[in-house]
Amino acid sequence: MTRGSELRPLRVAFVTPAWPGVQTPNGIATAVSHLASGLQDAGHEVTIIAHWLDAPHDHPRVIALPDARLRLVDRLRRKLDPEGWQVRFVADQHVEAIRRAVALYGVEVVVMEETQGWVGEIRAKVSVPVVATLHGPWWLHRMAGSAPDDAASARREAREARGLRRVDGITSPSNEVLRQTEARWGLPKVPAAVIPNPFPAPAQGIDLTDELLNHVLFVGRFDHIKGGDIVVDAFASIAAAHPAAQFTFVGPDEGLPRAGGGIDRLSDRLARLPEPVRSRIRAVGRQSRAEVAALRARHGVTLVASRYENFGGTLIEAMAVGSAVVSTSVGGQKEIATHEETALMVPPEDAEAMARACLRLMRDPALARRLGAAARNHVKANYAPDVIARRMADFLASVRRQ
Structure with missing residues (x-):
């Protein structure tokens, strides 16, 4: 009490x-x-x-x-x-x-x-x-x-x-x-x-099988602060190196300002990708809390690409289910996850660093499972x-x- x-x-x-x-x-x-x-x-x-x-x-x-x-x-x-x-x-x-x-x-x-x-x-x-x-x-x-x-x-x-x-x-x-x-x-x-x-940790975490680690999830707006453009670029590199990789983008398409004027939409970004990469990406738009939870259970790796976060709710939700997480080391996210202990942390704005970290998890299931279990225990104990x-x-x- x-x-x-x-x-x-x-x-x-x-x-x-x-x-x-x-x-x-x-x-x-x-x-x-x-x-x-x-x-x-x-x-x-x-x-x-x-x-x-x-x-x-x-x-x-x-x-x-x-x-x-x-x-x-x-x-x-x-x-x-x-x-x-x-x-x-x-x-x-x-x-x-x-x-x-x-x-x-x-x-x-x-x-x-x-x-x-x-x-x-x-x-x-x-x-x-x-x-x-x-x-x-x-x-x-x-x-x-x-x-x-x-x-x-x-x-x-x-x-x-x-x-x-x-x-x-x-x-x-x-x-x-x-x-x-x-x-x-x-x-x-x-x-x-x-x-x-x-954030409550669900009673059952996800089982990070080798197959599940082929499936990559991003939950966030396609806008400047959430870094949706970074994850799309990162997955293009992941797909080139890992033929079995699949990617799901969850969140509304709010667009990013183009340097020369106008708005770059998620649909525009995806259309510029080669068809073999584009065919392995699902953009499902805005989802309810229950729908996001169901998607987390079907994806082994979560990417968090925020350019800045006050706290990092998406990061901690992924950790709570035991996902293997690659996250930018910015703002409050640095206070939630620890590199090599509960997640792999990368610099913001660096799609290639994010891709390399994701590929590392896919190729080393033991590492992915160790990080996922430690992340879930950390959330249960502290959040x-x-x-x-x-x-x-x-x-x-x-x-x-x-």
Whole structure:
């Protein structure tokens, strides 16, 4: 039992983009789902405040954001200051939902993302502490090249920095993001902690047979930050050296900006490959959480090619099932996996290094099985929902006591 639960159970609300999140490929929605489960199993009361409901559920305390109701004054403010109005309007939707959560369920503390600086607007209007979780501050997207370095980005970063100075506590899934956010923006002297996102390891891991190691999986958007272009290039090299290799690309095609203008789509990238390589690639688009889990069971090797990650949910999901993983050594991923112990780590932007590492796993099944087993044990010991829930409960209890 945690120190927080020894005092008394927490009554906490989590804000999430979707609930229960089973149809929404979103790291925040997944993390909240697992964390809520861990806290409830420990005897705490969890209320969910959801931007939208994406599937039927049986959770007893769920509040959806209220429908947008534009008054005449709202329409006027939207014309005068579209950007600022939008931030305040969404913040007010959260405020209404949080006030309902307090009134109906006695919520004592709210946990939500830092996005757009909503947390600051909200904290000024609610009676309970608000904790911001750094799921992806805007400076990170700009630094990684997935957001423009323009005036709109500067305004958003300023809003998020101001918002963080008004909260009662701050958590981050990785030490690197907490440290860099402190260095860039400065943070208030409030409780702060690194609390990774939880991920349950399924009861049964995958059996890394020699045949299964011929099948390579990538789960992520085809965009700049997830490195979908890198894995396509890497598989072209893998296919040339390993005739039995097959590749499945899971995720939406959001495109990458071309140097000369326009957008490069996954379909364009695949069309440029030689037909013998292209015929060994399946692009299956966006998949539900259950569908991704089924695909993981049919693939022995997972590639994670992110140019940057705050945490690395795709990496840890692959490790949890015992996949043999090749991952870029960036951001929070460096805090999850260890080279030669739980994965093979490669530099970002290096398709050839990724291909060589993948081929090494295919040609050395004993290595692949050793890494997969160690990865699965590491996740079970360090990222299980009950383990992370204890850390979060202790932290929120310290915020509640302030």
